[in-house]
Amino acid sequence: MGITKKPKSFNYFLNLMKLLLFISCLFFTISKSEVITVGGENRWTDGFGYASWADKLNFTVGDVLVFSYTKGSHNVLDVTRAAYQSCDNSSGVNAKYETGDDHIELNEAKSYWFICTVDSHCRLGMRFGINVSAPVTTSVNQTGDSSSRSNINAGFYLLLVGIMSMLIFIV
Ligand SMILES: [Cu+2]
Structure with missing residues (x-):
């Protein structure tokens, strides 16, 4: 008699919160931008097939x-594409990098071609x-200067939407 039990609906609410947290974490893992070393352990060198290396990977804006x-x-x-196919760089060059440690952010959803x-x-x-x-999350504005920040915003929006829908569900 003296034992006070939490209302059942409260436990239900906690479980829902945990589930939401789990989903948010999952979302962050998926949408996080990646740093990809071209060629993996082979790095950028001759005698390695980059076309087949690239075929195995997925690239997202912000990577x-x-x-x-x-x-x-x-x-x-x-x-x-034309310069890539012909290996002729007399025209069609968007950018040139030659530091030996070139970090190129893929900031547009489009096709990119790289050659040496x-x-x-x-x-x-x-x-x-x-x-x-x-x-x-295509609804998030991607014109900002930092796409990783956009991803964080996207996660935050998801969290808000989740909480809102849960409140509606419970009330
Ligand atoms: Cu080369």
Whole structure:
């Protein structure tokens, strides 16, 4: 008789909160932008098939590609599809990187093509194209300066929407 029990609905509410927390964590894991080293352990070098390397991965706006190589031995050109196909960089170059530790943020949902123009490296396989997809939460404004911040906002909105819908459900 003397034992006070929490109302059943309160426990139910707690369980729902836990579930929501779990879903939010899951969401953060999925939408977090990634830093991807091109070529993995092979880094950016000749004699490695980058096209098949890239085919196995998914790229999302906000991800960062890291091209790691000995400065002077290679370079990285962000080019058009035509320049990628021909390995001819006399036109169609969007950007050139040559520090040996080039971090390129994929800030648009579009196709990107990268080539190395040292010697005949491009023809020998130092080139690949990728399709960068928009983040899962397309309703969030992506024109901001930091896409990771947008992802955090997206997580926050999800949390708010979750809490709101739960309140409606309980009341
Ligand atoms: Cu090269």
